[in-house]
Amino acid sequence: MHAVGIVAAAGSGLRLGADRPKALVPLAGRPLVAWAVDTLLGSGVAEVVVAVPADELAAFAAVLPPEARPVVGGATRTASVRAALAAVTDPARPAPDAVLVHDAARPLTPPEVVTRVLAALADGAPAVVPVLPVVDTTVRVDGDGVVTGALPREALRRVQTPQGFAGAVLVDAYDRLPDGVELTDDAAVVRAAGVPVATVAGDERAAKVTVPHDLALAELQVPR
Template identity: 75%
Template sequence: MHAVGIVAAAGSGLRLGADLPKALVPLAGRPLVAWSVDALRAGGVAELVVTVPPGQRDAFAAVLPADVRLLDGGATRTASVRVGLDAASVTADVVLVHDAARPLTPPDVVRRVLAALAAGHPAAVPVLPVVDTTVVVDDAGVIRDAPPRAALRRVQTPQGFDRAILAAAYARLAPDADLTDDAAVVRAAGVPVVTVEGDERAAKVTVPHDLAVAERQVRR
C-alpha cells in the first residue's frame, strides 16, 4: 500500500507568541514540523508533502529532508490540504493528513490508521475519550445542555483516507469551504469514518502552555 502524507504547516505562530510560522517553532531544538514529518516516516509513510506559508519554502527546506515536497498553502487549513492533495502522487493508494502542530504523535498511531485503511475502511481517524463533563452554552454563556460523554471522542491526526475517495470529496466541496478537519470533508460526502485509538502524546501545540508540556515530555 503506497501512502502519501500531507502535513498542514501553513499556520501562523501568533497564538504561540512567536514571530515565525508555528511549524518552525522549536521543540527541544527542532522545529515542530520536523518532528511531525519524522513521526509519519517512522509509522510507514514514505512520500511526504508539506504545505507551508507562502514565501517560506526556503526556511522549511533548511530543516526538512530534501525528498519532502514543499508547496505554498492556502488561506485556510482546508485550502492547504486541497493543495497538498492535488500534488499527491496519483499512484498513491491512501493519504494521511497530519497537523504539523502535533509533533509528538507516536508512530504507532500512524500504523493504526494505516492498518484500518489496509483492512478496507475508506477513512480512519485516531480518537481519545472525553473525560471532562462537556456542556453546551448559549451566547450569554449559560449552560443549556450537557450531552452524555460516553459516546464523545476527541479527534486527532493523522487522519487517513482512500486517496480517490478523499479527492472526490474535496472535488464536491465548495472552493471557499473551511471545515475543521478532513474527516468532516468526507463525512459531508456521505463516507463513513472509522476510529482507531489515539494517544495523549499526540496533543496539539496551540498556545505556549502546550509547548511547555511538549518540552517536558521530550525531556523525560
Template identity: 80%
Template sequence: MSAVGIVAAAGSGSRLGADRPKALVELAGRPLVAWAVDTLLAGGVGEVVVVVPAAEREAFAAVLPGGVRLVDGGATRTASVRAGLAAAGTAADAVLVHDAARPLTPPDVVARVLAALAAGAPAVVPVLPVVDTTVVVDAAGTVTEAVPRGPLRRVQTPQGFHRAVLVAAYAALDDAAELTDDAAVVRADGIPVATVAGDERAAKVTVAHDLRIAEVLAAVPLGSS
C-alpha cells in the same frame, strides 16, 4: 498499502506568540514540522508533502530532509490541503493528513491508521475519549444541559483516507467551504469515518502553555511510564 503523507504547516505562530510560522517553532531543539515528518515516515508512510507559507519555502527546506516535497499553502487549511493533495499525485493508495502542530504523535498511531485503511475502511481518524464533564451553554454563558460523554471522542491526526475517496470528496466540496478537518470533508460527501485509538502525546500545540508541556513530554522516552 502505499501511503503519502500531507503535513499541514502553513499556519502562523500568532497564538503561540512566535515571530515565525508555528511549524518552524522549535521543540527540544527541532522545528515542530521536523517532528511531524519523522512521525509519518517512522509509522510507515512512504513519502511526505509539506504545505508551507509561500514566503518561507527556503526556511522549511533548510530544516527538512531532501526527499520531502514542499508546496505553497492557501489562505485556509482546506485550501492548503487541496494544494497538498494535488501535489501528492496518484501513485499512493492512501493519503494521511497530519498537523505539524502535533509533533509528539507516536508512530504507532500512524501504523494503526494505515492498518485500518488496509483492512478496508475508506477513512480513519485517531480518537481519544472525552473525560471532562461537557455542557451546553446559552448566549449568556449559563449551562442549559450536560452532554453524555460516552459517545464523545476527541479527534486527532494523522487522518487517513483511500486516495480516491479524499480526492472525490474535495472535488465535491465547494471552493469557499472551510471545514475543521479532512474527516469532515469526506463525511460531507457521505463517506463513513472509522476510528482507531489515539494517544495523549498527540496533543496539539496551539498556545505557549502547550509548547511548555510538549517540552516536558519530549524529554520522556516513548514508552516510559
C-alpha cells in the same frame, strides 16, 4: 500499501506568540514540522508533502528531509490541503493507496498511532481518524454563557491526526466541497461527501501545540 502524507504547516503561530510560522518553532532544538514529518516517514509513509506559507519555502526546505517536499499552501487549512493533494496525486507519480493528513502542531504523535491508522485502511476502511474519549463533563451553553444542559460524554470523542483516507477518497471529497466552504478537518470533508469515517485509538502524547503552555508541556515530554 503505498501511503503518502500531507502535513499542514501554513499556520501563522500568532497564538503561540512566535515571530515565525508555528511549524518552524523549535521543540527540543528541532522545528515542530520536522518532528511531525519524521513520525510519518518512520511509520511506513513513503513520502510527505508539506503545505507551507509562500514566503517561507526556503526556510522549510532547509529543515525538511529529502523525502519531504514543501509546496505553497493557502490562506486557510482547506486551501492548504487542496494544494498538497494536487502535489501527492500528480499523474507523473505513482497513485497512492492511502493519503494521511497530519498537523505539524502535533509533533509528539507516537508512531503507533500512525500504524493503527494504516492498519485500518489496509483492512478496508475508506477513512479513519484517531480519537480519545472525553473525560470531562461537557455542557451546552446559550449565548450568555449559561449552561442549558449536559451532553452524554460516552458517545463523544476528541479527534486527532494523522487522519487517513483510501486512494482517491479525499481527492473526490475535496472536489465535491463547494468553494468557500471551510470545515474543521479532513474527516468532516469526507463525511460531507457521504463517506463513513472509522476510528482507532489515539494517544494523549499527540496533543496539539497551540499556545505557549502547550509547547512547555511538550518540552517536558520529549524523549531524552
